[in-house]
Amino acid sequence: MEKRFVYADNSATTQISKPVLDAMMPWLTEGYGNASSIYSIGMDSARAILKARETVAKALGAKTSEIYFTSGGSESDNWAIKCAADVSAKKGKKHIITTVFEHHAVLHTCQYLEKEGFEVTYIPVDEMGLVHPEDIKKAIRPDTCLVSVMFANNEIGTIQPIEEIGKICREKKVWFHTDAVQAVGNVPIDVVKMNIDLLSLSGHKIHAPKGIGALYMRTGINLPNLIHGGAQERSKRAGTENVASIVGLAKAIEMATADIPGKQQRLSKMRDRIIAELLKIPESRLNGDPVRRMCGNVNISFRGIEGESLLLSLDLEGICASSGSACTSGSLDPSHVLLAIGLPHSTAHGSLRITLGDGNTEEDADYIIEKVPKIVEKLRAMSPLWERILRDEDIDAE
Amino acid sequence: MIYSEKVMEHFANPRNVGEIPDADGVGEVGNAKCGDIMKMYLKIDNGIITDVKFKTFGCGAAVATSSMATELIKGKPVEDALKLTNKAVVEALDGLPTVKLHCSVLAEQAIKAALSDYYRKQGVDPEPIVGAVPDVETACGI
Numbered sequence: 001m002e003k004r005f006v007y008a009d010n011s012a013t014t015q016i017s018k019p020v021l022d023a024m025m026p027w028l029t030e031g032y033g034n035a036s037s038i039y040s041i042g043m044d045s046a047r048a049i050l051k052a053r054e055t056v057a058k059a060l061g062a063k064t065s066e067i068y069f070t071s072g073g074s075e076s077d078n079w080a081i082k083c084a085a086d087v088s089a090k091k092g093k094k095h096i097i098t099t100v101f102e103h104h105a106v107l108h109t110c111q112y113l114e115k116e117g118f119e120v121t122y123i124p125v126d127e128m129g130l131v132h133p134e135d136i137k138k139a140i141r142p143d144t145c146l147v148s149v150m151f152a153n154n155e156i157g158t159i160q161p162i163e164e165i166g167k168i169c170r171e172k173k174v175w176f177h178t179d180a181v182q183a184v185g186n187v188p189i190d191v192v193k194m195n196i197d198l199l200s201l202s203g204h205k206i207h208a209p210k211g212i213g214a215l216y217m218r219t220g221i222n223l224p225n226l227i228h229g230g231a232q233e234r235s236k237r238a239g240t241e242n243v244a245s246i247v248g249l250a251k252a253i254e255m256a257t258a259d260i261p262g263k264q265q266r267l268s269k270m271r272d273r274i275i276a277e278l279l280k281i282p283e284s285r286l287n288g289d290p291v292r293r294m295c296g297n298v299n300i301s302f303r304g305i306e307g308e309s310l311l312l313s314l315d316l317e318g319i320c321a322s323s324g325s326a327c328t329s330g331s332l333d334p335s336h337v338l339l340a341i342g343l344p345h346s347t348a349h350g351s352l353r354i355t356l357g358d359g360n361t362e363e364d365a366d367y368i369i370e371k372v373p374k375i376v377e378k379l380r381a382m383s384p385l386w387e388r389i390l391r392d393e394d395i396d397a398e
Numbered sequence: 399m400i401y402s403e404k405v406m407e408h409f410a411n412p413r414n415v416g417e418i419p420d421a422d423g424v425g426e427v428g429n430a431k432c433g434d435i436m437k438m439y440l441k442i443d444n445g446i447i448t449d450v451k452f453k454t455f456g457c458g459a460a461v462a463t464s465s466m467a468t469e470l471i472k473g474k475p476v477e478d479a480l481k482l483t484n485k486a487v488v489e490a491l492d493g494l495p496t497v498k499l500h501c502s503v504l505a506e507q508a509i510k511a512a513l514s515d516y517y518r519k520q521g522v523d524p525e526p527i528v529g530a531v532p533d534v535e536t537a538c539g540i
């Protein structure tokens with residue numbers, strides 16, 4: 001096949017789509033009024049924000065007044081967790097439940113709170129990467145103030161039983177937060193039906209710009225501010241509104257949720273074809289549940305090779321993907337998600353994550369299927385670890 | 399993180415990849431858990447490194463430093479190889495990101511390990527000449 005450019009890292013970020021950009025343009029040019037100002041171009045901005053809020057609320061089954069715009073997923077996670085902890089501590093509730101494989105925006109926030117005197121229970125996940133609701137139920141104590149479980153995992157794409165967890169939390173009268181940054185647009189979300197109290201989302205995973213997101217806060221939950229200052233966002237989140245990005249987020253979420261079954265059908269077919277073909281490579285394994293999985297997520301480990309060199313080799317062929325190897329995780333250990341599902345370090349180092357999105361075609365899948373096996377073979381040919389695997393040595397012995 | 403053009407060039411076209419079946423010295427450093435292993439093969443004739451080959455399991459920097467290290471010692475006297483430092487490898491590659499510096503250390507050690515093996519096969523105690531080669535199972539990211 002001729003060389004092509006294949007962007008297959010849609011869980012890392014996405015391209016701003018043309019309709020989103022078009023919706024934003026007026027607010028980056030002549031519509032520059034401050035939404036707090038009283039003259040007409042200010043009020044135009046305020047109206048645009050209100051309309052965007054209605055759109056985002058509708059996409060989640062929420063009320064308009066329950067949506068607050070933020071700078072993205074990380075801020076929403078920090079706000080939900082830190083501020084829920086903060087108000088609860090005053091009532092003597094200082095226990096938080098989360099899972100071992102959350103995004104760092106949740107995990108590091110919880111670790112910070114541990115240093116501040118909170119107790120955090122990290123619920124394990126099974127080898128498929130699923131959280132068991134009964135584990136959450138058992139962990140809830142009278143002093144538990146918050147349960148935070150991600151909707152869909154960003155690395156292995158597993159979709160958690162959010163509705164069941166929500167039901168348990170509501171029964172036990174514990175606030176339930178979910179990081180839905182990856183789930184929005186991939187899975188139908190209804191905050192009422194799912195008993196979700198707090199939900200984080202981010203624009204750049206759904207073809208809106210980076211640096212915009214939202215927090216859904218159920219009516220009746222009145223978290224204190226994370227960002228103090230002006231009266232924006234009904235005095236809940238200070239800072240002159242990023243009108244263009246807010247409008248972009250609304251357009252993006254409207255489009256992303258317009259036909260979720262259609263997207264699932266199109267992408268999961270492509271996903272399953274790539275998985276089936278890549279699993280033909282010897283000593284490979286699929287990470288995460290094959291079915292309860294985001295429609296665009298492929299995560300496969302190839303023994304005997306290291307993820308970063310796999311990514312660089314793919315890049316030389318024009319393919320953008322990611323990995324959970326230590327070299328790409330920015331630490332000395334491979335991805336905490338892959339370790340959480342029980343992978344040995346050496347296997348986690350050899351992981352490849354391909355995340356398909358709206359822009360990908362069957363030709364992209366063909367190209368990936370053609371290139372990956374060749375690259376794996378080339379890297380294995382030069383790997384002293386692969387020699388040992390072929391000799392059946394126990395490479396993971398400590 | 400940014401790799402220099404030199405690093406990418408050596409990654410894309412690594413020099414001296416492979417094995418030497420009748421090598422005079424073979425050394426291996428690193429481990430699977432940390433995500434990098436380098437294996438060096440040396441052919442030594444009259445004190446000259448006439449051939450060198452490597453195999454590496456690891457990141458882009460690990461491949462590039464192995465490749466560059468083999469280039470720097472091929473055709474050179476053993477004494478020169480003994481003096482090769484990780485710093486020289488890094489400089490020859492126009493620098494490495496700080497988080498990747500340990501790869502260059504690994505390349506230096508792989509050569510030392512192969513030279514130690516060479517001396518041992520000659521019936522010479524390598525320690526006074528090569529120095530101590532750290533244990534393979536050292537902590538990740540040395």
Ligand SMILES: Cc1ncc(COP(=O)(O)O)c(C=O)c1O
Nearest residue numbers: 072073074103105154181182202
């Ligand atoms: C699950 C999850 N949570 C949070 C974030 C952070 O979102 P943002 O980049 O908008 O801060 C990301 C993306 O990196 C993510 O995948």
